[in-house]
Amino acid sequence: MLEARNLSVNYGMIRAVREISFTLAKGELVSLLGANGAGKSTTLKCIAGALKAGGGSIMLDCRDITSASPEQVVRAGLATVPETRDVFPDLTVSENLMLGAYIHRRDRAGNRENLQRVHHLFPRLAEREAQAAGTLSGGEQQMLVIARALMSRPAVLLLDEPSLGLAPAIVDRIFEMIETLKRTGLTILLVEQNVNQALAVADRAYVMRLGRIVASGTADEIRATTDLTKHYLGG
Known part of the structure; x- marks a missing residue:
């Protein structure tokens, strides 16, 4: 691979x-x-x-x-999760995740399905989907950057x-x-x-x-x- x-x-x-x-x-x-x-x-x-x-x-x-x-x-x-844990702090958790799906932006149905899988893997992110990413804890931000990478499939x-x-x-x-x-x-x-x-x-x-x-x-x-x-x- x-x-x-x-x-x-x-x-x-x-x-x-x-x-x-x-x-x-x-x-x-x-x-x-x-x-x-x-x-x-x-x-x-x-x-x-x-x-x-x-x-x-x-x-x-x-x-x-x-x-x-x-x-x-x-x-x-291939997707990368960098060590810097860079999130877009002023954007919500949901908006950060959808930026990860940018290359599939025309496949709205596929993105919705993939978002459900990501929420299943990271239920804490689902709970905080409307929260600004910059207000998350360090562990939650790590979850977010991993989940955002997964949105690129x-x-x-x-x-x-x-x-x-x-x-x-x-x-x-x-x-x-x-x-x-x-x-x-x-x-x-x-x-x-x-x-x-x-x-x-x-x-x-x-x-x-x-x-x-x-x-x-x-x-x-x-x-x-x-x-x-x-x-x-x-x-």
């Missing part, structure tokens, strides 16, 4: 991601692990079209999206640090939602520093360090064979 082949990404003269390769099969949840500065979020931004590749290729369902714009990437079936969802800055109880709730999304058959690439949470929901994982993939395997294999302390703390 999603494949990176020898992907490199540069920030000016600095190579932040160095010839990495990975795959996601349809319906898989794959975690991309690593410390700050490992290149995880840069990789997601490149896949989403926000950063240009400095080499290699990105394939989405056998289609080359390496040079695609962010809008073209969304239209191809993606085949692949990229999640960038969904637990960032949230209280432990809210983090547990967010990961319960991620597991629910996984059970729907959605293909998910999860970037996350919370190793235990990420491996608990993942089918497979890749570990990045200094722009390279240094380990890969099933969640159980990563736990058993990879010195995560070394890769996170540089020991």
